[in-house]
Amino acid sequence: MSIHKGSIMRIFSAQAWLEDGWKNNVTISIENGEITAIETQVVKKPGDITVDTLMPALANLHSHSFQRAMAGMTEYRAAGQDSFWTWRTLMYQFLEHLTPEHIEAIAALVFMEMQEAGYASVGEFHYVHRQAGGGSYDDPAELTNRVFCAANLSGIGLTHLPVLYSYGGVEKAALNGGQLRFGNNLEEFEALVRSSKSSLASSNNDTRIGIAPHSLRATAPDELATVVASFRDGPIHIHIAEQPKEVQDVQAWLGARPVEWLLENMDVDQKWCLIHATHMTDKETVDLAASGAVAGLCPITEANLGDGPFNGPAYLNAGGGFGLGSDSNIRISLTEELRTLEYSQRLRDLRRNVMVQGEGSVGKALYLGAAQGGAQALNRKAGKIAVGNLADLVAINSGHQSLFGLSSDQLFDGLCFAADDSSVTDVWSAGRHMVQGGEHIHRSQIIRHYKSTMVELTKLIS
Helix, strand or coil: CCCCCEEEEEEEEEEEEECCCEEEEEEEEECCCCEEEEECCCCCCCEEEECCCCEECEEEEEEHHHHHHHCCCCCCCCCCCCCCCHHHHHHHHHCCCCCCCHHHHHHHHHHHHHHHCCECCCCCEEECCCCCCCCCCCCCCCHHHHHHHHHHHHHHEEEEEEECCCCCEECCEECHHHHHHHCCCHHHHHHHHHHHHHHHHHHCCCCCCCCCCCCCCCCCCCHHHHHHHCCCCCCCEEEEECCCCCCCHHHHHHHHHHHHHHHHHHCCCCEEEEEEEECCCCHHHHHHHHHHEEEECCCCHHCCCCCCCCCCCHHHHHHEEEEECCCCCCCCCHHHHHHHHHHHHHHHCCCCCCCCCCCCCCCHHHHHHHHHHHHHHHHCCCCCCCCCCCEEEEEEEECCCCCCCCCCHHHHHHHHCCHHHHHHEEEEEECCCEEEEECCCHHHHCCCCHHHHHHHHHHHHH
16 A cells, blocks of 8 residues: 555645644645645645545554454453453453464454544554464564554554563563463564564555563563663653552562653653553653653553553643553544543543643644654654645544534534544545545455454354
């Protein structure tokens, strides 16, 4: 799905959100996946693609695509108390059955669903590297290449994040069970990243490679320092402080809470994205904001797993940047992700309109904040409609029944709190027009392959 050099596309929108606000009768010119010109108060020309309302499309900064196939399978309460940790055990059991073909078909569906929801790009936090039982594939990058194939089919903008997962828990506990499919030592991991970079030649030209040391509990300080020093250009993503038990275990081992330890021992800056960062002290919250890193928030998954709400008001007031991810992909919905973030704050604080500094539109603050932070986290020149940026664009229908009657200034609020993803009509990923009329152009093929995969999986699991 690479953009052919020299190809030119023009989009005419009745209204568009530009850097200086809403403008009417806007034409966006795109060449080689980038925005080359923006004109306002113009007339539509023959050949222009016409949409109603154009906005910068968001990046989905955190995804484990294979977990999409588990959606609905872990919502049964067994004896005892269910938690993130009991869910994790079920996830390990599930992935034992996944083949490379399954992983590719599932990822293609996930990426398609993300685009139909309004996302133009994804950060795939990819930690399944080995066969069931821990054996190597003939090509150690077999599963990475399957993710690349899924991204090429869907056309989504991909920042691929191979995961370093060396240990089963703090104090260098041995990998066991399902974790054996994740394992790599430093040498193996560095080879995997090099192989991933070599695959860029056959991928969309906006594909990026980063790294993802999984967490402080799945790595060790010396190895984390080595791998970060080896890949200085970023992006660098890491799970951090998702669960109280994780905080307690890391503190007992390293003598500091996870966010505290990371900020004190690593040069955390704009290249970093800290996923979840759910359980932070007030000082950690302010210090993380000051670092320039992005907090990668996954509100639907964090609610589903019982992680707890992010410390939003203090982080925003300290100038912190954030982006959104769908993580476990139990429910892929951009609009729902946005409102779940805000509602988690309201439920905790017993007040309304929380995630905005001072006065103003909460929906606008959520949407544009996530657009900026997501682009930064994925190392994409995107997040706003501007000449020279990638053409990561989403069109919505302001006449949709959930938005009808709202003024332009109310559209962000309507999208975040009243609409669902059916208001999305078109999505461009670096100029690739993958969603048209509300549907992905390869929808039938992708769904067919996914359904056949699930038929196979359900037979294996039952």
